[in-house]
Amino acid sequence: MQPGDGELMQKTKEGDMRAFDVLVRRWEHRLFNLIYRITGDFEAAKDIRQEVFLRVYKAAKRYRPQSQFKAWLYRIAVNCSINELRKRERRRTIPLMMTHKNDDMEEYSFENALPDPNPGPDDVAQQKEMAEHIQNALRRLPHEQRVVVILRHYEGLKFRQIASLLDCPIGTVKSRMRQGLEQLRVKLRYLCREGGVERGL
Amino acid sequence: MDCEQAKELMVEFLYDELPAESIPGLKEHLAQCRECLEYKEEMQQTLEYLDQNVELRAPLDLAVLHDAIDRKRHRVRKFLHRGWPAWVAIGVCAIMLSTFTLFASEIRYEDGALTVRFNAQGKESLAEKTERTLATYREDQLRFQNQLSSELSDSVTASEKAERMLAAYREEQLRFQNQLSSELNDSVATLSRIIGEYEIQRNRQLAGAFDAMQVQQHEMLMAIQRKLQTLALQTEKEFRRSYYTMAALADYQ
Numbered sequence: 001m002q003p004g005d006g007e008l009m010q011k012t013k014e015g016d017m018r019a020f021d022v023l024v025r026r027w028e029h030r031l032f033n034l035i036y037r038i039t040g041d042f043e044a045a046k047d048i049r050q051e052v053f054l055r056v057y058k059a060a061k062r063y064r065p066q067s068q069f070k071a072w073l074y075r076i077a078v079n080c081s082i083n084e085l086r087k088r089e090r091r092r093t094i095p096l097m098m099t100h101k102n103d104d105m106e107e108y109s110f111e112n113a114l115p116d117p118n119p120g121p122d123d124v125a126q127q128k129e130m131a132e133h134i135q136n137a138l139r140r141l142p143h144e145q146r147v148v149v150i151l152r153h154y155e156g157l158k159f160r161q162i163a164s165l166l167d168c169p170i171g172t173v174k175s176r177m178r179q180g181l182e183q184l185r186v187k188l189r190y191l192c193r194e195g196g197v198e199r200g201l
Numbered sequence: 202m203d204c205e206q207a208k209e210l211m212v213e214f215l216y217d218e219l220p221a222e223s224i225p226g227l228k229e230h231l232a233q234c235r236e237c238l239e240y241k242e243e244m245q246q247t248l249e250y251l252d253q254n255v256e257l258r259a260p261l262d263l264a265v266l267h268d269a270i271d272r273k274r275h276r277v278r279k280f281l282h283r284g285w286p287a288w289v290a291i292g293v294c295a296i297m298l299s300t301f302t303l304f305a306s307e308i309r310y311e312d313g314a315l316t317v318r319f320n321a322q323g324k325e326s327l328a329e330k331t332e333r334t335l336a337t338y339r340e341d342q343l344r345f346q347n348q349l350s351s352e353l354s355d356s357v358t359a360s361e362k363a364e365r366m367l368a369a370y371r372e373e374q375l376r377f378q379n380q381l382s383s384e385l386n387d388s389v390a391t392l393s394r395i396i397g398e399y400e401i402q403r404n405r406q407l408a409g410a411f412d413a414m415q416v417q418q419h420e421m422l423m424a425i426q427r428k429l430q431t432l433a434l435q436t437e438k439e440f441r442r443s444y445y446t447m448a449a450l451a452d453y454q
Contacts (some may be wrong), residue, residue: 021263028261036257046259050266057270127255134254152216153251159218178212185243188250 005069012060020060024053030155031077037150038081040139048084052077074155075165078147085143137187145180148173202230207237215244 003011003022011019031052036045055076063072138146151157151165159177163170207230213219214227231238305318 017267024261024263024266029256029258032259032261033256036259037254042259046261049259049261050269053261053266054269054273058273127253130253131255134251149251153248154254159213159216174209174212178209181212181244181247184251185247188247189243 006065009060009063009069010065012057013063020057023056027073031073034074034077034150034155035081037135037138037154038078038143038147039084040135044084048077048080052080055080071161071165074151074157078151078165082143082147133188137184140187141180141183145176145183148176149180149184152177202226204230204234204237207231207234208240211237211241211244215241215248 003019005023005026008019008023008026012023028049031049032045035048035052036042039045039048052073056073059076138149141149147166148162151162152159157165159173160170163173166173207227210219210223210227214224219227231241310316
């Protein structure tokens with residue numbers, strides 16, 4: 001039986017680096033996807049993930065076993081991602097489309113993530129195209145709405161958990177989710193038709 | 202349930218978070234409202250679109266992370282272990298900071314950039330500084346006075362309004378009181394009239410009954426008188442007969 005996150009954090013607190021490594025391996029991909037979806041930038045997502053793990057390590061001494069690790073980790077990740085977005089907004093360098101080229105995605109073993117173990121080249125291309133459309137549509141949402149949509153749809157958190165994570169009323173979370181989905185409804189329909197992915201759905 | 206309420210509940214419904222008691226109402230509305238049904242289907246399709254997004258895998262280099270942790274952990278200690286260069290650097294920084302604080306006319310940190318400005322003629326004299334502070338203070342005072350007077354005029358307006366409302370209320374109350382008292386007087390008059398009529402009627406009834414009783418009593422008395430006269434006549438007759446009988450007996454003896 002694998003040790004729980006709380007147990008691993010306890011060992012990390014006692015100075016066991018191997019326990020910390022297990023924790024990192026367990027969460028690295030989920031955390032990367034969460035941060036990448038919020039920021040929409042591969043390189044920034046990698047850096048932020050590292051920063052999040054650094055903070056987790058640093059905060060291990062203060063970690064209380066009774067608090068839920070996932071919520072705690074996500075709170076740190078969301079805060080770091082939002083800080084990055086705010087920094088960019090201040091510098092006014094946020095790009096309208098994705099910052100990386102398609103070639104960059106090969107580096108991150110895109111194919112490994114596909115559900116079909118032996119995808120044809122067309123399938124891979126189509127999946128990539130669709131992923132880009134979705135990511136672009138998500139990027140165009142205000143970041144308050146984007147964070148809620150990602151936490152609810154991709155991370156499966158309940159609305160009350162999101163409210164607690166973001167320190168805001170549950171009504172606000174629901175209304176952001178509704179507004180986000182209504183905007184995505186228009187954007188995705190348009191983008192998927194434009195990109196000819198409609199046939200794939 | 203109207204369309205807006207249905208749309209508000211839709212997100213929770215699509216994610217199976219809608220409380221069980223709200224589901225039948227929403228389903229009933231969806232069965233009747235084509236627009237909301239289309240809205241629900243479009244939202245569902247949006248979720249399906251979102252599901253097409255793939256999970257990416259970007260392995261993290263643990264060695265790099267460990268290095269970063271070590272760097273962070275030992276940053277201060279390593280710096281201090283450099284010996285005299287570290288202390289010289291700290292000293293230079295301290296001197297620069299003191300110089301800036303003493304001679305800079307303005308130190309500002311904005312948008313990630315530190316701006317230090319020195320007045321061309323050195324630091325402004327105490328008199329200039331005092332004058333500037335005083336001017337700022339006067340400006341603040343004037344602004345505060347203006348604000349205060351505007352607030353005062355607002356409050357006066359509010360108080361006048363309240364007074365007008367109070368006067369209107371008093372007038373209304375007086376009118377109501379008058380109306381109430383006039384209604385009361387009317388009621389009292391009506392009641393007195395009814396009572397008077399009732400008394401007259403009752404007196405009339407009582408007088409009739411009394412007369413009838415007197416007549417009856419009179420008749421009864423008359424009947425008694427007649428009976429007494431008859432009885433007296435009979436008694437006299439008896440008495441005479443007894444007298445004659447007594448006289449006859451005496452003659453006989």
